[in-house]
Amino acid sequence: MTAVSTLADSPEQVETVMAAASAAAAEVSAATPSTRAEWLEAIAADVEADVEELTRIADLETGLGPTRLSGEVSRCAQQLRFYAAVAVEGSWLEATIDHANGATPDLRRIRRALGPVAVFGASNFPFGFGTLGNDTGSALAAGCPVVVKGHPAHPDTHARLLDLAAQALSRVGAPAGVLGGVSGFAAGQALVSHAAVTAVAFTGSQQGGLALWREANARDVVIPVFAEMGTVNPVVVTPAAAAARAEEIATGCVGSFTLGVGQFCTKPGLLLVPAGSGIGDRLVAALQGAAPGGRMLTDAIAAGYDAGLARLTAAGARVLGRADAGDAAAAAAAAAAAAVLSVPASSVLTGSAVLEECFGPVIVLVEYADQAERDRVLGCLQGALVAGVMSGGPRDADVAGLVPMLAATAGRVTVDAWPTGVATTWAQHHGGPWPATSNPASTSVGAAALSRFTRPVAYQGVPTSALPEALRDECPWPIPRRIDGRLVVPEVTS
Amino acid sequence: MTAVSTLADSPEQVETVMAAASAAAAEVSAATPSTRAEWLEAIAADVEADVEELTRIADLETGLGPTRLSGEVSRCAQQLRFYAAVAVEGSWLEATIDHANGATPDLRRIRRALGPVAVFGASNFPFGFGTLGNDTGSALAAGCPVVVKGHPAHPDTHARLLDLAAQALSRVGAPAGVLGGVSGFAAGQALVSHAAVTAVAFTGSQQGGLALWREANARDVVIPVFAEMGTVNPVVVTPAAAAARAEEIATGCVGSFTLGVGQFCTKPGLLLVPAGSGIGDRLVAALQGAAPGGRMLTDAIAAGYDAGLARLTAAGARVLGRADAGDAAAAAAAAAAAAVLSVPASSVLTGSAVLEECFGPVIVLVEYADQAERDRVLGCLQGALVAGVMSGGPRDADVAGLVPMLAATAGRVTVDAWPTGVATTWAQHHGGPWPATSNPASTSVGAAALSRFTRPVAYQGVPTSALPEALRDECPWPIPRRIDGRLVVPEVTS
Numbered sequence: 009m010t011a012v013s014t015l016a017d018s019p020e021q022v023e024t025v026m027a028a029a030s031a032a033a034a035e036v037s038a039a040t041p042s043t044r045a046e047w048l049e050a051i052a053a054d055v056e057a058d059v060e061e062l063t064r065i066a067d068l069e070t071g072l073g074p075t076r077l078s079g080e081v082s083r084c085a086q087q088l089r090f091y092a093a094v095a096v097e098g099s100w101l102e103a104t105i106d107h108a109n110g111a112t113p114d115l116r117r118i119r120r121a122l123g124p125v126a127v128f129g130a131s132n133f134p135f136g137f138g139t140l141g142n143d144t145g146s147a148l149a150a151g152c153p154v155v156v157k158g159h160p161a162h163p164d165t166h167a168r169l170l171d172l173a174a175q176a177l178s179r180v181g182a183p184a185g186v187l188g189g190v191s192g193f194a195a196g197q198a199l200v201s202h203a204a205v206t207a208v209a210f211t212g213s214q215q216g217g218l219a220l221w222r223e224a225n226a227r228d229v230v231i232p233v234f235a236e237m238g239t240v241n242p243v244v245v246t247p248a249a250a251a252a253r254a255e256e257i258a259t260g261c262v263g264s265f266t267l268g269v270g271q272f273c274t275k276p277g278l279l280l281v282p283a284g285s286g287i288g289d290r291l292v293a294a295l296q297g298a299a300p301g302g303r304m305l306t307d308a309i310a311a312g313y314d315a316g317l318a319r320l321t322a323a324g325a326r327v328l329g330r331a332d333a334g335d336a337a338a339a340a341a342a343a344a345a346a347a348v349l350s351v352p353a354s355s356v357l358t359g360s361a362v363l364e365e366c367f368g369p370v371i372v373l374v375e376y377a378d379q380a381e382r383d384r385v386l387g388c389l390q391g392a393l394v395a396g397v398m399s400g401g402p403r404d405a406d407v408a409g410l411v412p413m414l415a416a417t418a419g420r421v422t423v424d425a426w427p428t429g430v431a432t433t434w435a436q437h438h439g440g441p442w443p444a445t446s447n448p449a450s451t452s453v454g455a456a457a458l459s460r461f462t463r464p465v466a467y468q469g470v471p472t473s474a475l476p477e478a479l480r481d482e483c484p485w486p487i488p489r490r491i492d493g494r495l496v497v498p499e500v501t502s
Numbered sequence: 503m504t505a506v507s508t509l510a511d512s513p514e515q516v517e518t519v520m521a522a523a524s525a526a527a528a529e530v531s532a533a534t535p536s537t538r539a540e541w542l543e544a545i546a547a548d549v550e551a552d553v554e555e556l557t558r559i560a561d562l563e564t565g566l567g568p569t570r571l572s573g574e575v576s577r578c579a580q581q582l583r584f585y586a587a588v589a590v591e592g593s594w595l596e597a598t599i600d601h602a603n604g605a606t607p608d609l610r611r612i613r614r615a616l617g618p619v620a621v622f623g624a625s626n627f628p629f630g631f632g633t634l635g636n637d638t639g640s641a642l643a644a645g646c647p648v649v650v651k652g653h654p655a656h657p658d659t660h661a662r663l664l665d666l667a668a669q670a671l672s673r674v675g676a677p678a679g680v681l682g683g684v685s686g687f688a689a690g691q692a693l694v695s696h697a698a699v700t701a702v703a704f705t706g707s708q709q710g711g712l713a714l715w716r717e718a719n720a721r722d723v724v725i726p727v728f729a730e731m732g733t734v735n736p737v738v739v740t741p742a743a744a745a746a747r748a749e750e751i752a753t754g755c756v757g758s759f760t761l762g763v764g765q766f767c768t769k770p771g772l773l774l775v776p777a778g779s780g781i782g783d784r785l786v787a788a789l790q791g792a793a794p795g796g797r798m799l800t801d802a803i804a805a806g807y808d809a810g811l812a813r814l815t816a817a818g819a820r821v822l823g824r825a826d827a828g829d830a831a832a833a834a835a836a837a838a839a840a841a842v843l844s845v846p847a848s849s850v851l852t853g854s855a856v857l858e859e860c861f862g863p864v865i866v867l868v869e870y871a872d873q874a875e876r877d878r879v880l881g882c883l884q885g886a887l888v889a890g891v892m893s894g895g896p897r898d899a900d901v902a903g904l905v906p907m908l909a910a911t912a913g914r915v916t917v918d919a920w921p922t923g924v925a926t927t928w929a930q931h932h933g934g935p936w937p938a939t940s941n942p943a944s945t946s947v948g949a950a951a952l953s954r955f956t957r958p959v960a961y962q963g964v965p966t967s968a969l970p971e972a973l974r975d976e977c978p979w980p981i982p983r984r985i986d987g988r989l990v991v992p993e994v995t996s
Contacts, residue, residue, distance in 0.1 A: 099989060102950070104929040113919060117929040117948075120909060225719065229885070230936045232943075391723070402965060411968040415614060415959045422962040431606040434987050435598040437960035442724050449726075449957045454611075456596070456958065463942045464950065465909045466931035468916040471896060474905040488989050493928050495593060495982050495991045 019198035021190070022155075028185030029124040029153040030204040035183045037121040037151040040477075040485070044149060045092035047186070050176040051140060052085040052092075058172055062165065066134045069162035071303040071342075072268060077135070084135035087142055087432045091149035091458065094434075098487025100150070100458045103478045105491045113469055116479040119462035121151030123206035126199045128220065129159045129166065130211035131305045132271040137452070138162070139169040139189065142432065143209035143234075146457035148186070152206070155188045157196040159212075161305045166191065200224055207461055210235040211273070211452060213367065214443055221446045234460050235446040236439060239392040240277035240365045241418070241427050244382065244410055248400020250285035257398050258290035261371065264426035266295075266331075266346045269302040270369030271309070274394050274427045277365060280382055283352070283375040291348045291373070292329030303342045304368065310342040316366030317347060323361035325349040325372055344368055353381045357388060364390075379406070386413050391441030391448070394420040394427040419444060419451070513692035515684065516649075522679030523618040523647040524698040529677045531615040531645040534971075534979070538643060539586035541680070544670040545634060546579040546586075552666055556659065560628045563656035565797040565836075566762060571629070578629035581636055581926045585643035585952065588928075592981025594644070594952045597972045599985045607963055610973040613956035615645030617700035620693045622714065623653045623660065624705035625799050626765040631946070632656070633663040633683065636926065637703035637728075640951035642680070646700070649682045651690040653706075655799045660685065694718055701955055704729040705767070705946060707861065708937055715940045728954050729940040730933060733886040734771035734859045735912070735921050738876065738904055742894025744779035751892050752784035755865065758920035760789075760825075760840045763796045764863030765803070768888050768921045771859060774876055777846070777869040785842045785867070786823030797836045798862065804836040810860030811841060817855035819843040819866055838862055847875045851882060858884075873900070880907050885935030885942070888914040888921040913938060913945070 036044070055062070063078045070077070094100060101119050108114040125147040130137035137143065139156045147154045158166030170189040177186055190199060200208055200223045208224055208231065210217050217235030224233045245257055265276050281287045304310040321327060331346040346369035351362050353376040362372055376382040395418035397410045407423060414421045419440030430438050436454030439445040445452075450460050472480050478487060486498035530538070549556070557572045564571070588594060595612050602608040619641040624631035631637065633650045641648045652660030664683040671680055684693060694702055694717045702718055702725065704711050711729030718727045739751055759770050775781045798804040815821060825840040840863035845856050847870040856866055870876040889912035893901045901917060908915045913934030924932050930948030933939040939946075944954050966974050972981060980992035 097987075099984075104949075106927045106929040112925040112927055115925060115927055115929040117931050117950075122942075230940070232941070407965060408968045411961070411964055415961075419958070420960040420962060421964060423964045423968065425607060425963045431609060433600045433606055433609055434984055435600040435609040435611040435960060437611050437958045439958070441957070446724070447726070448616075449953070451958065454960075455598075456611075459943070463935070464913070464931045464933070464945065466914040466929060466948075467905070467909075468914060469919045470905055470915060470917045471901060474902045474917065490593075490928055493591075495989075497989045497991055 018192070019194050022195050022198040022202060025155050025188035025190055026124065026202050026204050029155050029188055032153045032183045032185030033123045036153050036186050039151065041095040041098060044151065045096050046180050047177055047182045048088045048092040048145060048148060050180045051173045052088040054172045054176040055081060055088070055140065055169070056085045062135070062168060065168055066162060066165045069165055070134060070305055076268065080133065080135040083432070084140055087136070088140065088145045090432050091145040094455045094458060095149035098478070098485060100455070100462070101478055101487060102464065103483070103487060103489040105479060105489060107492055115466055115468050116470070116475065117464050117466045118476050118479050119459060120465050122461050122463060123152060124204050125152040125154050125461055126205045126208045127154055127156045128196065128208065128210040128212065129156055131159045131161045131309065132268060133211070134159070134162045134165045137211040139166050140173060142453050142457060143211065144187070147209065147461045150458040150461040152461045153186050155190060155199060157199055158189060158191050160191070163191055197223070201227060203229070205231060207231055208233045209452065209460070213238055214365065217446060232460070233446050234450050234452065236273065236393070236452045237443055237445065238273045238365050238367055239440065239444040240363060240390060241274060241392045241394045242278040242280060242386070242389055243276045243396040243398060243427065244280045244414070245282065245285070245287060245398045246400055246404055246406040246410070247282045248404040248406065249398040250282050250287060252400045254285060254287050254290055258287055258294045260426055261291060262294040264428045265371040266369045267428050269304050269344055270346065271305060271367065272428045274430060276371060276396065276427055278363070278372050278374055280353070280374045280376055280385060283377050288328050288348065288350050288373050291371070295329055295331045295346055295348060302344065304344045305342070307342050309367065310344050313344050313366065313368030316368060317370060319361055320349055320366055320370070320372065324355055325351050325362050328373070346370065348373065350375065353377065353385050357384050359388060363388060383413065386417070389417050391444045392418040393438065393440045393444045394418055394422060396422040396425065396427050399424055417441060512686070513688050516689050516692040516696065519649055519682035519684055520618065520696050520698050523649050523682055526647045526677045526679030527617045530647050530680050533645065535589040535592060538645065539590050540674050541671055541676045542582045542586040542639060542642060544674045545667045546582040548666045548670040549575060549582070549634065549663070550579045556629070556662060559662055560656060560659045563659055564628060564799055570762065574627065574629040577926070578634055581630070582634065582639045584926050585639040588949045588952060589643035592972070592979060594949070594956070595972055595981060596958065597977070597981060597983040599973060599983060601986055609960055609962050610964070610969065611958050611960045612970050612973050613953060614959050616955050616957060617646060618698050619646040619648050619955055620699045620702045621648055621650045622690065622702065622704040622706065623650055625653045625655045625803065626762065627705070628653070628656045628659045631705040633660050634667060636947050636951060637705070638681070641703065641955045644952040644955040646955045647680050649684060649693060651693055652683060652685050654685070657685055691717070695721060697723070699725060701725055702727045703946065703954070707732055708859065711940060726954070727940050728944050728946065730767065730887070730946045731937055731939065732767045732859050732861055733934065733938045734857060734884060735768060735886045735888045736772040736774060736880070736883055736908070737770045737890040737892060737921065738774040738880070738908070739776065739779070739781060739892045740894055740898055740900040740904070741776045742898040742900065743892040744776050744781060746894045748779060748781050748784055752781055752788045754920055755785060756788040758922045759865040760863045761922050763798050763838055764840065765799060765861065766922045768924060770865060770890065770921055772857070772866050772868055774868045774870055774879060777871050782822050782842065782844055782867050785865070789823055789825045789840055789842060796838065798838045799836070801836050803861065804838050807838050807860065807862030810862060811864060813855055814843055814860055814864070814866065818849055819845045819856050822867070840864065842867065844869065847871065847879050851878050853882060857882060877907065880911070883911050885938045886912040887932065887934045887938045888912055888916060890916040890919065890921050893918055911935060
């Protein structure tokens, strides 16, 4: 058998790809985590080997530049290997055994793969959150076939990644249908309403994510949508930080909010600064010196950025400064010039469009008079993927109070680090309260990403031969299990 | 401070109760798991001490009988103690530490209490899934204040439980607002749309659960609804089982589907039997001998049962037999007589209203010609809380194939045990695919119930003094933590 990766571009072809995914579901789920890890490692190796061509194709389609893109290819391969390792470690299965005890029966629980998962690739990370990114990697690791709807901004990258993966999967004997691809709006719609799809993973705009979420909620059998959507990520500069290192903060902030032409879901969108700190002027200066603007991913995204800036100024934000879009970029389509805007904190305390996301290289300074006003602004914010504090160092007394306040609105809290940059590790959480995600407990990056694509099943009085292997008294794999209430971790043998 | 337990019965009074819950949220979340365990244990002790009066009041309101009700009071107390122990054990926090390593920063993750939780009590379990049942116990254990909307079928039981809990909580110094109560339809609606409510837990009908789910989805800030809804739970009798012990199966089945006048969400609703097994006749005989029917919880529920029976027969199910409702019960309001219905498998293969839930003491026999037909019926079923196999013993070759098939549709699979009866243990899962629950990965019973009321937060580069205690390098509590990828379990000291 060979692994299928048909690029369906019509609802009819979705049927073909989904039929293959459905047919593969039982085998993918029943494969051991080690087997699935081999599949992921094979894909990772082939992706790495193709870095030059992938970078070339993606740069033509996105303009994100070879340095950024080749680095993202490497990270994509690392992510696939990470999810392979997480699958093998086995904690995500939550294997739990309660032997019969007096009145309670023999009960055993494990997480089970849901079935075919639809992944909607992001515009801004063709490798990290695209065809073979975090969603696809974690779903395959958890035992689900995946059908990816590629983002229209980079169809050739999508096709190339699917081809690479199909060859790698075929080489290591993965079942046909373990990974498939579709393209186009109609195909995406057909995918979400397809009876055999069991979950949807999405990275992108609030508009797109909420549309998918509504569509999934309107199904006869409602399925979970894990939509990781853009948010306004706030960063608070404490008075001590502003006093000690305004220049450094301004430079760092410009680097963060203009990274990838501001097209990161973790872009800082609000910078809360003490009034009169002079950080606004320093930001404008840093912007002129460092960030030439650039080409956004698509004309529509560039037009959305312009409309967003107009909305922010209409809502009362003052333009402190704009970058030069750069000669080449300005002449090209989809050009965008970075911008620094400002509002007094007092103007947003009863809610304001200034507090809503504008996708692109813009940051809004919110100047607060004192701690009370700063805290009131924080109480007005929407849920966010990430929130940060820039401190005056270890003795800055503001940090201990700010961290829990920010944790109440965000999925990740950083101190003295800009929010852009999401490491794929065991402790990572890339999610956050509504509307950052449609499911505030789920993450699209890190070890916990696998469990999105599973649900627990309890087995009561089931004879050994009919139990999943990981729930038998003698488990064939060295995984952590909870036995009669006690967590038992296998000894490290390496 | 004393613990508040106002019984609000209007939207205005909901404001008062919610204000207390909101004010308590930070303190409840910041209390150590051991402290919250003390609160739960204090409530458990007072509930147990009041078993006679609680039983008396609940029996007046529900007619479920003193034996069942006093047993349920004991289980309620045991549940509260179980969630206390789970909170202290600490695995649910998923404390994870990744020290900085090359390119990756210091990242630490923990689950954080969501905030005030609205619990909607069930009609059928005034203690197990009511004011102080599994939902309330697990939410308090996880660090969330709880506001319970009592079921209209037992308002006095609700009030008594709230009073008991308030006294217990006050005695051990829990903050005011940790537990509150409301009553009435309007109050329930106001609760779900209240801005400070962060999650909803519900046990009851699909109609009720879906209404709440829709309401929560229509909020500005959408919140998770964990609705555990009624389902048609299938039990498959294998040919070997039918041949070996038809009589025993018939008796056991009648005991299970008439338990509590059929008012269990885990009631077997479909019994798949080999055609010609004679189990139908035996069921009718067992029914006449053993189950006199009885009083249902409310007139509306009894009327719903009658309508449900009419729907089943209109859809083609044949009545094999009905029990006598019992002299006293038949004369009373809300009387219900148990019923055994039957359809050939061939009539449900393209979907049928026979496969939809009827709440009450009825079971539908589906007679299958052979394994292929049986498997096709299983492929037509909705998601269910639980599904079972009655086998012919350890050598019955059908079991190994049936268990994974049933695991694909149900949250729990039993072998040679009737589905009614849900033990509160580490391995329990009481949930299931849509429409069994609105969130197929969540359970309302067992250790995993806590995580519903939490969401993870990652801390990046946060100094020790600003970290939650469980994420500091030196953790003050002996809880399992994952450190640099390795799960570390504290040694048992007892």
